[in-house]
Structure formats: structure tokens, C-alpha cells
Amino acid sequence: xxxxxxxxxxxxxxxxxxxxxxxxxxxxxxxxxxxxxxxxxxxxxxxxxxxxxxxxxxxxxxxxxxxxxxxxxxxxxxxxxxxxxxxxxxxxxxxxxxxxxxxxxxxxxxxxxxxxxxxxxxxxxxxxxxxxxxxxxxxxxxxxxxxxxxxxxxxxxxxxxxxxxxxxxxxxxxxxxxxxxxxxxxxxxxxxxxxxxxxxxxxxxxxxxxxxxxxxxxxxxxxxxxxxxxxxxxxxxxxxxxxxxxxxxxxxxxxxxxxxxxxxxxxxxxxxxxxxxxxxxxxxxxxxxxxxxxxxxxxxxxxxxxxxxxxxxxxxxxxxxxxxxxxxxxxxxxxxxxxxx
Amino acid sequence: xxxxxxxxxxxxxxxxxxxxxxxxxxxxxxxxxxxxxxxxxxxxxxxxxxxxxxxxxxxxxxxxxxxxxxxxxxxxxxxxxxxxxxxxxxxxxxxxxxxxxxxxxxxxxxxxxxxxxxxxxxxxxxxxxxxxxxxxxxxxxxxxxxxxxxxxxxxxxxxxxxxxxxxxxxxxxxxxxxxxxxxxxxxxxxxxxxxxxxxxxxxxxxxxxxxxxxxxxxxxxxxxxxxxxxxxxxxxxxxxxxxxxxxxxxxxxxxxxxxxxxxxxxx
Numbered sequence: 001x002x003x004x005x006x007x008x009x010x011x012x013x014x015x016x017x018x019x020x021x022x023x024x025x026x027x028x029x030x031x032x033x034x035x036x037x038x039x040x041x042x043x044x045x046x047x048x049x050x051x052x053x054x055x056x057x058x059x060x061x062x063x064x065x066x067x068x069x070x071x072x073x074x075x076x077x078x079x080x081x082x083x084x085x086x087x088x089x090x091x092x093x094x095x096x097x098x099x100x101x102x103x104x105x106x107x108x109x110x111x112x113x114x115x116x117x118x119x120x121x122x123x124x125x126x127x128x129x130x131x132x133x134x135x136x137x138x139x140x141x142x143x144x145x146x147x148x149x150x151x152x153x154x155x156x157x158x159x160x161x162x163x164x165x166x167x168x169x170x171x172x173x174x175x176x177x178x179x180x181x182x183x184x185x186x187x188x189x190x191x192x193x194x195x196x197x198x199x200x201x202x203x204x205x206x207x208x209x210x211x212x213x214x215x216x217x218x219x220x221x222x223x224x225x226x227x228x229x230x231x232x233x234x235x236x237x238x239x240x241x242x243x244x245x246x247x248x249x250x251x252x253x254x255x256x257x258x259x260x261x262x263x264x265x266x267x268x269x270x271x272x273x274x275x276x277x278x279x280x281x282x283x284x285x286x287x288x289x290x291x292x293x294x295x296x297x298x299x300x301x302x303x304x305x306x307x308x309x310x311x312x313x314x315x316x317x318x319x320x321x322x323x324x325x326x327x328x329x330x331x332x333x334x335x336x337x338x339x340x341x
Numbered sequence: 342x343x344x345x346x347x348x349x350x351x352x353x354x355x356x357x358x359x360x361x362x363x364x365x366x367x368x369x370x371x372x373x374x375x376x377x378x379x380x381x382x383x384x385x386x387x388x389x390x391x392x393x394x395x396x397x398x399x400x401x402x403x404x405x406x407x408x409x410x411x412x413x414x415x416x417x418x419x420x421x422x423x424x425x426x427x428x429x430x431x432x433x434x435x436x437x438x439x440x441x442x443x444x445x446x447x448x449x450x451x452x453x454x455x456x457x458x459x460x461x462x463x464x465x466x467x468x469x470x471x472x473x474x475x476x477x478x479x480x481x482x483x484x485x486x487x488x489x490x491x492x493x494x495x496x497x498x499x500x501x502x503x504x505x506x507x508x509x510x511x512x513x514x515x516x517x518x519x520x521x522x523x524x525x526x527x528x529x530x531x532x533x534x535x536x537x538x539x540x541x542x543x544x545x546x547x548x549x550x551x552x553x554x555x556x557x558x559x560x561x562x563x564x565x566x567x568x569x570x571x572x573x574x575x576x577x578x579x580x581x582x583x584x585x586x587x588x589x590x591x592x593x594x595x596x597x598x599x600x601x602x603x604x605x606x607x608x
Binding site for chain 1: 388391392393412413414415416417418420421422423424427428429430431432433436437441442444445447450451472474475490494497
């Protein structure tokens with residue numbers, strides 16, 4: 001190996017370490033700030049005191065029951081959506097795609113809407129059933145899109161997948177609009193909040209609901225880093241290297257759907273995180289997935305937890321949905337990204 | 342001894358039959374070129390041999406074994422396919438892409454072992470890319486990029502390399518460079534090469550065998566001298582060709598040709 005190459009490799013290693021450390025620091029900062037802010041302000045020193053068991057009952061309640069689960073959930077949702085977006089962008093070979101493309105948001109939204117339409121928002125069971133329903137809606141829509149895009153003998157081409165996704169989504173949005181007309185005011189508010197991506201389920205039970213999905217899917221996806229590396233080449237080049245392209249794509253798409261759907265089910269429709277986090281991560285550490293995937297998850301976690309903090313601060317004592325904040329930050333970033341290339 | 346044999350191979354896009362009951366041989370240790378007019382099925386044949394496309398009927402044998410019995414990874418250790426103008430994700434360096442060639446030989450997280458590194462270094466060296474190892478593939482010229490993909494195929498360490506028009510979009514000196522590299526690999530490493538080529542004279546100059554295809558059927562199989570005749574080119578391309586012997590290479594070359602008119606489409 002030439003010395004120039006060794007120098008380059010050391011540089012890459014240092015860059016990756018720097019990016020990862022910066023990401024972790026930013027995430028910690030977002031967590032601390034998020035725990036400090038809200039209706040009752042807590043200083044960072046208070047936060048640490050309460051965290052280590054020195055708080056009053058009221059402080060304990062605020063921190064452990066309200067703020068901590070919410071910020072943990074925001075970070076988890078961000079990481080899940082970012083990983084899902086990264087996989088979908090690789091497989092569709094289109095940097096402009098995101099989990100929404102596979103009908104995850106539309107399908108989950110429709111399921112939530114149908115539930116609210118038939119059972120109302122006051123039912124106690126809503127808290128438990130909605131995530132499952134949203135997940136089912138997302139899953140059914142994704143399978144539908146995949147089947148419609150599938151062609152016997154040829155499999156699915158990225159372009160066909162994207163076009164089918166857009167068509168099915170348009171259909172679901174039309175159906176949603178028709179159904180929304182029939183809602184009363186409380187129902188409408190609830191659905192609108194969900195669509196805008198409010199991290200509404202902010203108790204520990206939501207964290208617990210999301211945890212098993214991520215505990216299985218994230219390591220599984222990271223274990224397949226090398227497969228994703230090869231799949232991000234031409235599909236014929238990937239085939240030449242000995243990857244069963246269609247089968248692997250199906251497995252990874254299923255993972256992406258499950259990752260995003262489980263997040264969306266508890267956090268509502270958070271837009272742009274799954275689109276932008278992979279872009280940022282790629283710019284920072286390049287296209288190799290062994291490094292890209294962890295950095296991507298970290299980036300997503302930082303974006304959504306920061307956005308969620310912001311959403312709670314900006315119009316205190318009220319709050320705006322996190323999804324709106326990610327969109328407000330995300331859209332200009334994306335335009336900037338496109339004008340640069 | 343044949344590296345690839347096909348039996349009654351038929352391939353169809355949807356219902357349209359592109360290749361019809363083709364029996365074809367690619368001899369081991371030789372350079373074989375497939376020529377034919379646009380849409381004749383030559384790329385389809387190559388893709389089917391390379392298991393990128395599934396045949397409708399018939400068999401493909403790799404070293405005498407039915408490829409449908411082999412796992413795709415097993416095949417990847419014996420045969421590399423270079424698609425036509427493949428794409429690499431932006432930001433990927435030459436060294437990284439070439440290292441992907443080790444994929445079929447690795448397990449788990451795929452940490453490169455010393456022997457993998459040796460193969461990668463060798464592949465970079467023979468393709469004259471050692472100095473460009475840390476360059477991003479998307480910043481390179483077409484000729485360099487083609488060499489990178491060939492290097493990746495070499496890192497796969499297969500006995501057989503299939504290439505789909507490896508000289509497309511390259512200027513004349515790059516075309517020669519790529520073909521000379523493949524020729525050297527064949528003569529020095531005993532690598533079997535099978536490729537689809539558009540340029541008949543380059544095909545004749547660098548191949549041991551040529552296969553002329555039209556309408557999914559073989560018009561002629563043989564040495565360049567046997568295939569590069571006015572009669573075969575008339576059958577294959579519907580042209581009147583003027584064939585001479587290239588004084589430098591001693592191989593047949595087509596110096597001029599005209600379209601055949603007023604003869605209908607029958608041969």
C-alpha cells in the first residue's frame with residue numbers, strides 16, 4: 001500500500017471519528033436542552049440532580065414521566081426514519097426518495113383516520129391500538145405498492161417502484177380527503193395533529209412499544225451493511241458479485257418499512273427526517289454503509305430531537321407538531337442541497 | 342473444453358422471444374466476441390449466461406454444471422460480468438469499488454484479509470490504477486472508469502469474465518487500451534474472456550473466436566477468419582462488406598461496406 005493511500009485512510013478514519021463524536025455530543029446536548037425546556041423550566045444542573053435521584057416528587061414526575069420519554073422517543077423515531085430513508089434511497093437508487101414513497105405515511109394516516117372515523121378519539125383503547133393500526137396500514141400499503149410494481153421475470157425496477165408509490169399515495173390522499181369531510185371537529189383536530197407529526201405518544205409505553213422493533217431491526221440492517229454497499233451499485237453489477245438482488249431488496253425494503261412504520265405509528269407523520277438525514281450522513285462520511293448507517297441513525301436522532309425541542313419552545317406554553325419543524329428546517333436545506341449540485 | 346455451454350436457450354422479454362433455442366459454446370482460456378446488429382439478442386445472451394436474466398427455456402452450463410443448481414455466490418466466484426456503463430454511488434473511491442470485488446469471497450462484516458488486499462492491489466496494478474486508489478470514481482473520465490470496473494471484476498478472481506460492450510463511449514485509444522488489457526489478462530492469467538463488441542475490426546483483432554448472431558440465432562461461429570467474410574457479414578448485418586487482411590495484426594478487417602438494397606429481407 002502506498003503512503004499516500006495510508007495518509008488518506010488515516011484522514012478518513014479521523015474524519016469518521018470526528019463526525020461520530022460530534023454527533024453524539026449534539027445528541028446529548030439536544031437531550032439535555034429538551035429536558036430543560038417546557039412549561040416548568042429546569043436548569044441543566046437541576047436536570048442532572050433529578051436524573052441522579054435528588055428531585056422532588058413534582059420534579060421527578062416532570063422529568064421521568066413527561067420529558068425523558070418524549071425526548072428518548074424523538075431520538076428513536078429520528079434514528080429509525082433516517083435508517084429507513086437511507087435503505088430506500090439506496091435501493092431505489094434515487095436520492096429524492098424517502099419512507100413516504102413506500103406509502104408508509106399515507107397508509108398509516110389512512111388507518112388512523114379510519115379508526116378515528118369509526119371509534120372516535122375519546123376511546124381509551126386508542127392509545128394502544130393506534131400504533132398497531134398505523135403499522136398495519138403502512139404495511140398493507142407498502143406491500144400493495146411492491147406488488148403493483150412487480151413484474152414477473154424482471155422483478156421491480158427503481159423507477160417503477162417510485163412511480164407506483166406516487167400513484168398509490170395520490171389515491172390514498174384522495175380517499176383521505178373524502179373521509180376527512182365526514183369528521184367532526186375533535187376528530188378532525190386529532191387527525192390533523194397526527195398528520196402534522198406531533199409526538200403525541202410520549203409515555204414510556206410508547207418507548208417500550210418501539211424498542212423491540214428497533215432492537216431487532218437496527219442490528220439486522222447494520223449487519224447487512226456490505227450487502228447494501230453492493231446493492232447501491234447497478235443491480236446487474238450486484239448480481240455479478242453474487243447478491244440475490246430481488247430477494248435481498250425485498251428483505252431490506254421490508255426492514256425499511258417496518259423501521260419507518262413503527263416510528264410513524266408512535267410519532268405521527270414526521271416528514272423530511274428520512275429524506276435529509278441520509279443526505280447529511282453521506283456528505284459527512286461517504287457511501288460505505290458500515291460507517292454511513294450508524295452516522296445516519298445519529299443524524300436522524302439529532303434532527304428529530306432538536307426539532308421536537310424547538311417545537312415545544314417556540315410557542316410556549318403551547319407547542320407545534322414536530323413534523324412541521326422538521327419540514328420547515330428540511331425544505332430549505334433540501335433546496336440548498338439541490339442548488340449546490 | 343468449454344467454459345460456458347448453452348442448450349436450447351430461449352429468452353423472452355414479456356412474451357416476445359429474443360433468443361430462440363440457442364446452442365452456444367464459449368471455449369475455456371480463449372477470447373470470444375459476440376457480434377451482431379442492434380437488437381439481435383447478443384446482450385440478452387450475455388445477460389442470460391451471466392444469470393442477470395432468467396431464460397424462458399433451456400440450460401446454461403458453467404464448467405459443465407447447470408447454473409440453476411449453483412448458488413449465486415458460488416457463480417460469482419467463477420464468473421464476473423461487467424454490465425454496460427455501470428453506475429457507482431457518488432463519493433465512492435476506486436479502492437473501495439475494487440474492494441467490492443472481494444464480496445463473493447467474504448463472510449460476515451467482510452473485513453479485508455491480507456490475501457484480499459493482495460488481490461485488490463494486483464487488480465489495481467494491472468489496470469494501472471494504483472496511483473488513483475483514493476480518487477472518487479465519479480470524478481474520473483470514461484476510459485478510467487471502465488478500467489476501474491474491470492479492476493473490480495479482476496478482484497473477483499474468476500476464471501471467466503463476461504463484458505457487455507466494454508468499449509462503448511470510449512475514444513479509439515481508450516478502446517484499444519481496454520481490449521489490450523483484456524487480451525493480456527487472457528494470455529498471462531489464462532482468464533477466459535467473452536464479450537459483446539460493436540466494432541468488428543477490434544473484435545477480429547483481439548478474439549480467438551467470434552460468434553455472429555442475428556435474430557437470436559447463430560449465423561456463424563468460428564475463428565475471425567471464418568466469421569469475418571463477406572458472406573457471413575451479409576447474412577448477419579445485411580451489408581456488402583469489403584474484407585482485407587490487416588497488414589499489422591494479420592487479422593481480417595472490414596475496410597468498407599454498403600447497405601444491401603432491393604433484396605427484401607430474405608437470406
